[in-house]
Amino acid sequence: MIRLFDTHYIRQTQELDGMWDFCMEGFDKPYKLPVPGCWEQHPDFLQYRGKGTYTRKVYIKNGGNVRLEFKGVSHTADVYFDGEKIAHHYNAFTPFSAAVKNVAAGEHEIKVHVDNTFGEHSALHIPNDYYTYGGITRPVSFEIVPDVYIKNVHFTPYMANGKWNAMTEVRVCNLSDETVNAEVRITLAGHAESGVIQIPGCSEVCAVFESEFENVKAWSHEDPALYMLNTVLVLNGEEADDLIERVGFRTVEVRDTKIYLNGAPIYLKGFNRHEDYAVDGCAVSLQHMVQDMDMMQDMNVNAVRTCHYPNDERFLDLCDERGIMVWEENHARGLVLEDMQNPNFEKQCEDCIREMIENHYNHPSIVIWGILNECASETEEGRRMYKKQYDQIKSMDTSRPTTSATCRHFTDICLDLPDVVSFNMYSGWYKDCPIDERNDQEIEWIKKSGGDNKPIIVSELGAAAIYGYRDRSRCKWSEERQADLIRDNLEVYMNDDRITGVFIWQFADCRVTEEGEWFATRARCHNNKGVVDEYRRPKMAYDTVKEMFKKYGGA
Numbered sequence: 001m002i003r004l005f006d007t008h009y010i011r012q013t014q015e016l017d018g019m020w021d022f023c024m025e026g027f028d029k030p031y032k033l034p035v036p037g038c039w040e041q042h043p044d045f046l047q048y049r050g051k052g053t054y055t056r057k058v059y060i061k062n063g064g065n066v067r068l069e070f071k072g073v074s075h076t077a078d079v080y081f082d083g084e085k086i087a088h089h090y091n092a093f094t095p096f097s098a099a100v101k102n103v104a105a106g107e108h109e110i111k112v113h114v115d116n117t118f119g120e121h122s123a124l125h126i127p128n129d130y131y132t133y134g135g136i137t138r139p140v141s142f143e144i145v146p147d148v149y150i151k152n153v154h155f156t157p158y159m160a161n162g163k164w165n166a167m168t169e170v171r172v173c174n175l176s177d178e179t180v181n182a183e184v185r186i187t188l189a190g191h192a193e194s195g196v197i198q199i200p201g202c203s204e205v206c207a208v209f210e211s212e213f214e215n216v217k218a219w220s221h222e223d224p225a226l227y228m229l230n231t232v233l234v235l236n237g238e239e240a241d242d243l244i245e246r247v248g249f250r251t252v253e254v255r256d257t258k259i260y261l262n263g264a265p266i267y268l269k270g271f272n273r274h275e276d277y278a279v280d281g282c283a284v285s286l287q288h289m290v291q292d293m294d295m296m297q298d299m300n301v302n303a304v305r306t307c308h309y310p311n312d313e314r315f316l317d318l319c320d321e322r323g324i325m326v327w328e329e330n331h332a333r334g335l336v337l338e339d340m341q342n343p344n345f346e347k348q349c350e351d352c353i354r355e356m357i358e359n360h361y362n363h364p365s366i367v368i369w370g371i372l373n374e375c376a377s378e379t380e381e382g383r384r385m386y387k388k389q390y391d392q393i394k395s396m397d398t399s400r401p402t403t404s405a406t407c408r409h410f411t412d413i414c415l416d417l418p419d420v421v422s423f424n425m426y427s428g429w430y431k432d433c434p435i436d437e438r439n440d441q442e443i444e445w446i447k448k449s450g451g452d453n454k455p456i457i458v459s460e461l462g463a464a465a466i467y468g469y470r471d472r473s474r475c476k477w478s479e480e481r482q483a484d485l486i487r488d489n490l491e492v493y494m495n496d497d498r499i500t501g502v503f504i505w506q507f508a509d510c511r512v513t514e515e516g517e518w519f520a521t522r523a524r525c526h527n528n529k530g531v532v533d534e535y536r537r538p539k540m541a542y543d544t545v546k547e548m549f550k551k552y553g554g555a
């Protein structure tokens with residue numbers, strides 16, 4: 001399943017989930033592996049960091065233009081169609097597509113060379129406190145599109161004269177050499193509009209609709225109202241293509257020290273959640289996504305942070321449906337200046353931000369875009385790159401605020417750049433210090449260092465515990481200590497009106513790489529700060545969070 005709703009009624013589309021042929025580079029032993037999936041789930045590839053090739057056949061009944069969309073390949077893909085290279089993509093966490101014109105009816109071959117190796121070619125997937133898996137790890141769709149088809153639709157809601165309005169941008173792509181006239185029709189909640197556009201050969205044109213809507217409800221945490229936005233492309237009087245999006249009417253603004261949703265101040269309370277599950281790797285199944293969501297909602301969250309990369313759209317669809325507000329961020333974790341000076345870094349970040357916003361723009365649940373978790377924001381060169389990425393986000397989307405989670409305490413020189421200032425703080429775990437005093441120091445420094453009069457989020461707080469390790473001494477690594485530290489931290493942060501949100505690190509234990517100077521010191525080669533373990537078995541802190549999020553922070 002690609003999304004939690006049908007995205008086409010007219011366009012021919014087929015999902016390529018299932019068993020693909022696989023072979024590891026340099027070996028001709030044939031395997032069959034599931035897609036989506038990680039090769040690490042197979043006993044022969046538990047720790048395999050290398051290259052492999054996935055292959056499958058597809059049958060086309062009538063000829064046409066083929067469009068392949070990969071929602072995620074970890075971490076680099078080279079895609080071949082009948083032996084011709086049609087796509088190259090870096091980054092496991094963003095989708096990419098490729099079109100092949102005038103394909104004949106009959107059987108065809110798709111081959112995907114996948115690479116999850118580390119090295120200079122990979123500036124973002126590096127040895128880290130999460131695992132870079134290998135495989136076609138998110139769903140794949142196969143479509144037949146007309147010469148002129150709908151590339152994407154972006155919906156930007158806003159309030160005007162007390163009524164919900166929206167700008168709808170429909171990007172249409174013309175694969176043919178000829179100029180084509182097309183009619184674009186949009187319908188939402190009984191409202192219908194249409195317009196005619198002319199698309200020159202081999203180009204794209206954007207049709208823009210400005211609409212006022214009657215009888216629609218706002219999207220909110222308490223009442224996440226969603227609407228289907230149907231876009232149809234009419235060519236020569238025939239309905240030739242369509243795209244269905246699901247949207248919500250809501251606005252997000254930053255005013256002074258608060259974040260406002262639909263004009264009301266919000267307090268974000270939730271978890272940092274890695275896409276990692278014991279038996280799935282990063283190819284988290286829908287069932288396990290739903291289980292994660294059910295457990296987080298059982299703990300009374302209203303938000304989630306997609307640490308540290310764009311998430312699977314099915315999870316974002318779940319957040320839309322459940323009213324869970326999302327901090328989605330580009331792919332980066334803990335990169336020092338030397339890492340950011342990798343010659344591939346800036347392009348790989350730029351591509352990730354563009355693909356994240358282009359593909360996830362319509363999710364009402366996404367209320368903030370984040371960048372560069374704990375990267376080199378204490379350096380002038382780092383500042384240049386932070387500013388470049390914030391500017392890129394604003395050039396694509398002015399409807400959402402920006403932020404970045406810093407750990408450059410007292411040295412960060414980028415706090416003036418984002419709309420919201422966020423900091424990661426592990427008082428009581430990495431530093432035995434009074435939580436409230438350390439919090440006061442941090443906020444006073446933030447206010448003097450460019451972050452004055454901005455909303456502040458504690459983007460990480462937490463402690464580790466080994467599941468099942470109970471100790472009446474409440475010593476470090478016991479479940480008791482983790483519960484105590486999370487309680488003590490939340491007591492401070494959720495009772496400080498200078499703070500507008502908290503994200504606990506982290507929802508579930510996750511696998512980390514054995515490579516890297518210190519990750520190997522992680523017990524079990526896992527980051528053990530989850531309030532549930534990688535099998536989603538709750539630790540004592542689960543009930544602590546459930547109680548604290550019920551007690552504080554509003555609905």
Ligand code: ADA
Nearest residue numbers: 129333373374424460527529
């Ligand atoms: C950092 C980082 C997280 C995780 C955490 C920890 O704040 O942002 O990804 O590594 O520390 O567990 O230490």
